[in-house]
Amino acid sequence: MTDVLDTRRPTRLPAAFNRLAWSNLAAQSAEQIALAAAPIVAVLLLHADAGATGALQTAVTLPFLLFAIPAGLLADRMSRRTLMVVAEAVRALALTGILLLLVTGGLTLWWMALLGFASVCGTVAYSVAAPALVPALVGQSDLAAANSRIELARTIAFAGGPALGGALVGWIGGASAFGIAAALSLAAVLLLARIAEPIRYAPPKRHPWQELKDGAAFVACHPLLRPVFVTQLIFGTASFALMGVFIPYGVGHLQLSAVGIGLTLAMYGVGMIVGALLATRAMRRLPFGVVVALGPVSGFAASLLMVATIYLPVGALAGLSFFVMGAGPILWVISTTTLRQAVTPAHLLGRVSAINILSYGARPLGSAIAALVGGTFGAEPCLYVAAAGFALQALVILASPVVALRRQPDMMAQAAA
Numbered sequence: 001m002t003d004v005l006d007t008r009r010p011t012r013l014p015a016a017f018n019r020l021a022w023s024n025l026a027a028q029s030a031e032q033i034a035l036a037a038a039p040i041v042a043v044l045l046l047h048a049d050a051g052a053t054g055a056l057q058t059a060v061t062l063p064f065l066l067f068a069i070p071a072g073l074l075a076d077r078m079s080r081r082t083l084m085v086v087a088e089a090v091r092a093l094a095l096t097g098i099l100l101l102l103v104t105g106g107l108t109l110w111w112m113a114l115l116g117f118a119s120v121c122g123t124v125a126y127s128v129a130a131p132a133l134v135p136a137l138v139g140q141s142d143l144a145a146a147n148s149r150i151e152l153a154r155t156i157a158f159a160g161g162p163a164l165g166g167a168l169v170g171w172i173g174g175a176s177a178f179g180i181a182a183a184l185s186l187a188a189v190l191l192l193a194r195i196a197e198p199i200r201y202a203p204p205k206r207h208p209w210q211e212l213k214d215g216a217a218f219v220a221c222h223p224l225l226r227p228v229f230v231t232q233l234i235f236g237t238a239s240f241a242l243m244g245v246f247i248p249y250g251v252g253h254l255q256l257s258a259v260g261i262g263l264t265l266a267m268y269g270v271g272m273i274v275g276a277l278l279a280t281r282a283m284r285r286l287p288f289g290v291v292v293a294l295g296p297v298s299g300f301a302a303s304l305l306m307v308a309t310i311y312l313p314v315g316a317l318a319g320l321s322f323f324v325m326g327a328g329p330i331l332w333v334i335s336t337t338t339l340r341q342a343v344t345p346a347h348l349l350g351r352v353s354a355i356n357i358l359s360y361g362a363r364p365l366g367s368a369i370a371a372l373v374g375g376t377f378g379a380e381p382c383l384y385v386a387a388a389g390f391a392l393q394a395l396v397i398l399a400s401p402v403v404a405l406r407r408q409p410d411m412m413a414q415a416a417a
Contacts, residue, residue: 013146016195017137021149023191024130027088028157030184031123033164034095035060037177038116040169041102046109059113063120064360071128072354073211076347080133081197084126085189091122092185099178128357132349135341136198143341144283144408147334152276155330159269215351224343224409225352227400228336231296231393232359235329237366238389239299241382242306244370246318249379254313267319271326278327279334289405291335296394298328303387310380339402342409 013021042048042056074083094115101107101115130150138146168177219225250256250264283291302325309317344352374382397403 013142013149014137016197017134017146019191019195020130020133020137021146021153023084023088023188023195024150025153025157026184026191027091027123027126027188028154029160030091030095030181030188031119032157032160033168033177033184034098034116034119034181036164037169037174037181038112041107041174041177042109042112044169045102045174046107046112048109056109056113056116060116060120063117063124064357067121067124068128068354068357068360069212069215069351070354071125072215072351072357074125075129075132075350075353076211076215077350079197080129080136080350081192081195083129084133085192087122087125087129088185088189088192089122091119091126092182092189094119094122095178095182095185099175099182102175102178124357128350128354131337131341131353131356133197135346135349137195140342140408143338144334145280147337147341148276148279148283151279151330151334151337152273155269155272155276155326159266159273212351215348215355218344218348219352219355222343224339224400224402224405227396227402228292228339229355229359231397232332232336232356234389234393234396235296235299235332236359237369238303238386238393239325240366241369241373241389242303242366242386244366245374245379245382246306248374249383250315250318253379254309254315254318256315256318260315264315264319264322268322268326271323271328272330273326274323275327275330276334279331282331283335283338283408287406288335288339288408289403291331292339292405293394293397293403295329295332295335296390296397298324298331300387300390300394302328303383303390307383307387310383338408339405 038060039048039056048056071083071087097115098107098112101111131147134146134150135143168180219229246265247261250261254260256264279291282294302321305317305321305324309321340352340356341349369385370382373385
């Protein structure tokens with residue numbers, strides 16, 4: 001086993017992984033189009049008020065908290081490809097159900113919430129199983145390139161999906177948006193069905209609670225994964241605290257129009273795409289730990305740029321802040337996913353991936369901080385609170401042994417072999 005990855009050879013990923021990557025692009029696009037179309041249809045067609053749209057948003061975020069861990073357990077007990085096929089089929093059926101109800105005039109907010117909930121349950125299972133499947137399809141030296149391609153697809157869907165979903169509803173109608181989303185989801189199912197997943201050793205099944213404890217204990221006790229999880233938890237809280245006050249802050253303090261707000265927020269997606277495109281090159285030329293640290297440090301820098309707009313109220317400076325916040329942290333996602341895949345035993349990958357997804361539960365906490373601090377003291381103090389959070393998450397990772405890694409760790413499966 002070599003200690004140094006060969007960074008000179010071109011990256012040629014296997015056909016099975018390429019099918020997974022295309023499936024991921026289709027699935028992520030379906031998700032983003034549907035998520036954008038749902039509240040617009042709820043307001044314009046079903047006449048939902050703020051309370052109803054808030055309840056709808058709650059329904060489509062609950063699965064991340066309720067089902068991430070059970071999905072991780074399933075991903076370690078059964079074929080990950082099969083789990084992803086079933087999960088994506090559930091999403092396709094849910095989206096088709098919304099489409100049929102729209103066409104027949106039977107759609108209600110209750111049906112929208114129920115089918116949206118079912119659709120996101122599919123999203124959660126797919127998102128948990130996909131990172132666990134990647135190491136079975138590519139070699140150790142190609143993990144970073146594979147994760148970069150997966151994240152590039154996600155960022156393209158994240159950047160373009162909402163705009164496409166909104167445009168489809170506005171130009172053609174809600175049925176077209178959900179029809180295209182359902183078709184993309186079905187395409188993801190067909191691509192997944194053609195992947196030949198290598199047979200893996202299945203350890204003896206034990207009580208589900210004990211298996212869940214094993215996954216949590218592995219992350220909590222691992223010197224590399226524990227600070228990564230804590231950093232991600234704090235980052236999610238701080239970023240949503242900032243996002244929660246930006247629109248009123250942008251309108252009131254920065255004097256941005258609706259178009260200006262949209263363009264400023266779009267810089268986040270632009271930054272993600274640029275970061276994903278540069279990720280493989282960065283991970284080949286820089287020490288692995290440095291690439292990991294770039295995300296949290298960039299997040300802190302972005303928060304300082306946003307604080308600077310308090311004293312220099314220029315929309316372009318806020319746009320630069322969102323660009324940096326998108327470009328740096330996408331390197332974090334790619335590098336820490338690679339790290340997680342490398343240091344986790346194959347039989348635990350599903351549960352460890354689920355714990356990572358569970359960290360998304362910090363988002364409501366960040367939104368609550370924005371509501372409390374922003375509502376009580378104003379947007380500017382909330383920007384300072386968010387910056388303090390970004391500083392804390394950068395300190396956590398910089399004080400950890402992760403930043404000392406010179407190269408990507410060897411994969412556990414290979415080490416065992």
